[in-house]
Amino acid sequence: MLKLFTEDFWDAVARLILRNKIIILICIITATFLLSLNWKNMRFTNTEANLLPDDHEVNLAYNKFLETFGEEGNLIILGVKDPSLFTVEKLNAWNKLTTSFKSAPEVESVLSIKDLQKLVKDSEHEKFKLEPFIKDSVSSIAEIEKLQSDLFEKYPFYDGFLFNKETKTIRSAIYLRKDIVNTAVRKNYILNDFIPKVKAFEEAYNLKVHASGMPYIRTLNAQNIIDEIGLFLLAALLVTSLIFFFFFRSFRATLISIVVVCIGVMWTFGILGFLEYEITVLTALIPPLIIVIGIPNCIFLINKYQHEVNLHGNKVKSLQRVITKVGNATLMTNVTTASGFATFILTESKLLKEFGIVASLSILAIFMLCLLIIPIIYTFLPFPKDRHLEHLNRRWIGGFVNWMERMVKHRRITIYITSLVLLIASIIGVYQIKISGSLIEDMPQKSGFVKDIRFFEQEFNGIMPVEIMIDTKRKKGVMKRSTIKRINELEELINDIPELSKPVSVVGLVKYSKQAYYNGNPKYYQLPTAQENSFILSYAKNSTSNSDIDLLKNFVDSTGRYARITTFMKDIGTDKMERIEENLQTKIDKTFPKERYDVTMTGKALVFQKGTKYLVKNLVISLSLAIVLIALFMAFMFRSGKMIIISLIPNLLPLVITAGLMGYLGVPLKPSTILVFSIAFGISVDDTIHFLAKYRQELQANKWKIKVSVYGALRETGVSMFYTSIVLFFGFSVFTISSFGGTVALGALVSATLLFAMLANLLLLPSLLLSLERNIANKKEFKKPAIDVIPKEDNDKNTTN
Structure with a gap:
């Protein structure tokens, strides 16, 4: 027999609580105050939920990509699909809007129609130079018609990225500084500067502007989580309180329960701040969970008190029995509930570990608060009135x-x-259950930013980046003709997959270089032949910088060893994603000999999909552990x-x-x-x-x-x-x-x-x-x-x- 759980122990606990009620209340108030000091450490996450352990091979591959090419999730896109955009006033206003973003310190660069450059052959210096499509602003419809003709018919390099030549949809790309993408600076810029500017433009020119990109989506999604925390807390408090009052018909008992669970919520926020955990989509659920779990504790304790009072009328004896006879049962049930959450700690996911730690500690805290506060408060209150005890003899309950x-x-x-x-x-x-690895599926489907995601999926085949990194294992290996041809073969497969957008890589630049070499003739937008390769690539290599733009920097690393292929994926199911990945991997294995190349697929979409499968597997293990743990606990108990x-x-x-x-x-x-x-x-x-x-x-x-x-x-x-x-x-x-x-x-x-x-x-x-x-x-x-x-x-x- 464990002394901790004997009746003598609980008798001692009851005496301790009832004899030291003032001291205990002071301790609770002090603890609440001290925990509230940690609220300032609470912060909302500025990154996507990483469901994989830091040392997982998928994370390692993604981190290697980031080390080589930098943050890939720093792109915000704006899009307009409206024929009226191609008027002098509105097109100039659009160009002015996109140009205005460049002055923001949070923005690294902007690429829009106004910034588009033609690659032109400079025969004298044997290099390519860049000339703008729009030198200053457009002044006539004729200029706009020529611009449309050039963009949609002569320069396929930009098609699928900055415009859709079929639907005449125009996009602008805004690249945030990579060092602020995962910080609160990103959020402040998007909410306080970027969005107001876009809305002002929409109202002034009656144009619908669609916005998307991972930084934008993450910011608005996180803001929704913040907004819903308060909503959940109020709703959970209101619903549980109403049900509680319906059962007990006592404003006094209801108010006591509300006070207890509110203090429990304050302690939960204090625990989050003390541990310096970020508030994620999971940890945001814990405060309302504490209300939902805490109210049943109050029901057991108050119900027992009222039964005892109804039975013998001795208030002190009733309160003592509340602690001695319900304390142990309530402790056991709260321990089992906390154990269910605590099993998440055993997973290797940081997201779940933090959720499990905070939830289990908060559940034990709400038990302690209920056991201490409810009996103590009732010592100061008069006897329950007859109407408060009527629920004990309700006919429908008996029925x-x-x-x-x-x-x-x-x-x-x-x-x-x-x-x-x-x-x-x-x-x-x-x-029939399927596993979902969608980044977007759980987002608010009726929100404007999710509708914009669907818009860009329809117009440009997705916004979730998928990256393929090619390691040639030698310096300047990317620009070898054999490597370029292999990358082109892989891109042809990507173009044939409807769920993926047109790929962007050094191959497009090489094709564009050949077109420029032949004076912009679009029929030459293709890879150079063996004979053309040497002198066209020499032009490209000589064009390392023009107007502070490095033609290769977005496609090849500084050593010329690594190349990247960037494509964007639609929001598709895990099954489809896995089939696409399998098809790509088969092509990679066939096209890139392993002794000469290391090719890895990564990007946020794939990392999240892999993380979901990993998490499901770990949660199945967690549930199994919870079942075993609680089963052993019950076997020991009985x-x-x-x-x-x-x-x-x-x-x-x-x-x-x-x-x-x-x-x-x-x-x-x-x-x-x-x-x-x-x-x-x-x-x-x-x-x-x-x-x-x-x-x-x-x-x-x-x-x-x-x-x-x-x-x-x-x-x-x-x-x-x-x-x-x-x-x-x-x-x-x-x-x-x-x-x-x-x-x-x-x-x-x-x-x-x-x-x-x-x-x-x-x-x-x-x-x-x-x-x-x-x-x-x-x-x-x-x-x-x-x-x-x-x-x-x-x-x-x-x-x-």
């Missing part, structure tokens, strides 16, 4: 308990058949290995049903939805602990009569399990108001799982106990528990705890 009892007593076969049918149907659904089986069945079945629903409804496995299982399992097992603990106590009180004990446990725990399940159901449903698809799915799926879990624990669990009474639920298995979850001395048969 619900009677229905459960009738089902378990007379419809056990129906419960088993229904469970089996649901299990089989769910297993079929599980095989000193019964057999009880593992009977306790896990009603908790695993809801998980399988939810997984089946995901398959049937087309909800993919992704970081947000895979969290459902660990969260729901950690919470739903609480009901099992309460029921089995009460059942064991009933066995002892009823001289090991199985049926009497099962029905007694069902009647006494059913109401509290119903109350808390309803609070949790509606509490998690709050997340469905989110504009993020992943958060909506998380809220809906956890709510559904907890509802199934409540029914399984109230119907299937007692049915199994009755059916397996001779083999499992017997005196030998239950006689000496390791932990007294509910103390033996409890003669109050009306309590729901």
Whole structure:
């Protein structure tokens, strides 16, 4: 027997709390103040969620690319698809707008129609030079018509990047400074300077401007997360408080619960700040989660207090019993819930580790706050009024308990058949689940920036960068004719893949060089022949700089050893992405001999897709660990290995049903939805602990009569399990108001799982106990528990705890 969990220990805890209430309140206020000092350390993430460990091969390849070519996610794009743009006033205004971005210290360079340069042969100096398409501004429709003719018909090098010659859509590219892309400077520039300028232009010239690019998307997506934290907190507080008041009909009890969970939220923010963790899409969910999980703690404690007061009218005795008789059970259930979250710490994903640490610490903190604050506050308050105790004798609650009892007593076969049918149907659904590696899928689909993403996907085949880096293993190896031909072969395959945009690389520049050599004739936009190669490339090499522009710097590293191919991918499913990657890899293996070249595919789209698959695998392991951990904990608690089986069945079945629903409804496995299982399992097992603990106590009180004990446990725990399940159901449903698809799915799926879990624990669990009474639920298995979850001395048969 562990002294920590004996009744004597909890009696001592009760005396300590009630005798030192002023000191404890001062300590809580002090701790809250000290934690609030760490709020200043909280910051919202300025980078994408990296789901892979730092030393993972995919991350290593991506980091090597960044070391060679610098940050690739620094591009913001603006686009207009409107014939009226090609008028003197509007085109000049557009050029003025894009030029104005150059003066911002956060901007490295801008490439737009105004900045477009023709590559022209300079025979005298045997090099190429650049001449602008627009020298100053356009002054007539004739100039605009010539510009359109040149762009759309004569210079294929820019097609697919700065314009779409088929739809006449125009784009401008704004490159942010690479050193500010992953900092708060980027966010401040985009929100306070970039967006206001674009909106002012739209209003002044009645043109719809589409904006996108990874820095822009990340900024607006992060701002949505910030905006929703407050929304979730208010909604979770409102919904849970209303349900709480509906059950208890007491403003006093409701207000006490609100105070407790609000302090819990303050502590959560303090923990985040103290650990200096960034607020991500996952950690942003923890504060409202604490409200949703904290309110059931308040229900158990306040419900027990009111039962005790109703029973014997002694307030001090009631408060002491609240601590001694509910403290241990509430501790156990909070520990199991925290354990479900804590298993994320065992993954190698930094994102999940931080989520697991903060969530588990916050859950234990809210338990401690509930246990300390609620009894102490009630010592200062008068007795509950009669109307506050009416909920203890509600007829509809009694009807619900009677229905459960009738089902378990007379419809056990129906419960088993229904469970089996649901299990089989769910297993079929599980095989239909797909894994999603989309960067965009969980973003707010109705937001303007997501609509703009779809616009650029339609016009330019995507905005998510995919990079292919070619290592020639020798200095200046890129400009070898054999290397250029191999890169061109790979680009031909990329052009044939509809989900990828037109590739940009040194090959395009070499083709453009040949066109320029032949005085801009577009039919010569092709690779030079062997005879042409030497003198055309000599022109290109002599053109290292003109107007501070290095013709090769964006395509080849400074040593000439590494080349890059940049393409952009549409928002497609993981299956399609994997097939595209496989096709590209097959072509790479065939075209680039491994003894001469090292070719790696990388880029944010691929890193995220690989990270999603890695995360799903790790979360499956995490869930398995949670199941094993909690099963061992329950076996230790009840000193019964057999009880593992009977306790896990009603908790695993809801998980399988939810997984089946995901398959049937087309909800993919992704970081947000895979969290459902660990969260729901950690919470739903609480009901099992309460029921089995009460059942064991009933066995002892009823001289090991199985049926009497099962029905007694069902009647006494059913109401509290119903109350808390309803609070949790509606509490998690709050997340469905989110504009993020992943958060909506998380809220809906956890709510559904907890509802199934409540029914399984109230119907299937007692049915199994009755059916397996001779083999499992017997005196030998239950006689000496390791932990007294509910103390033996409890003669109050009306309590729901």
